[in-house]
Amino acid sequence: MNIVKYLTFLALTCFSASTLFAESEIDQGEITIGSVWQLDRNGSSLASRSHGQVIYFFSSDAYHTYRARKFQDWDNFSAVDSRNLVRLKKNQKIKLEKSQFNNAIYAVKLLDGFHAGKTYYLIAEELK
16 A cells, blocks of 8 residues: 555646746747747858848748758758748847747748848757
């Protein structure tokens, strides 16, 4: 009888601790729909010739790129036409409108620049 109580207590303790830990992770990386973000630097850490943050015209292009990065599955990667990409420059602002694909992709509205007022798509990992 004591062993049943002990195992029940142990299971509840583990479950409670994992629930609290999961909530603290969500709080740290919370991204709010409707918030305005600004590009702080004009380039990426990658050794590429281009500068700025890439956003996509089609949500499917952003999602296929995200999946290829996540699973290293470049064989099924769909090529993205460069005419369907926009590069944000330093100090340009975007507003998050909605999330898609389990918060992997965000629809963003450009607030300034040549394409101001249009909606594009951004990979969520690139907001950090």
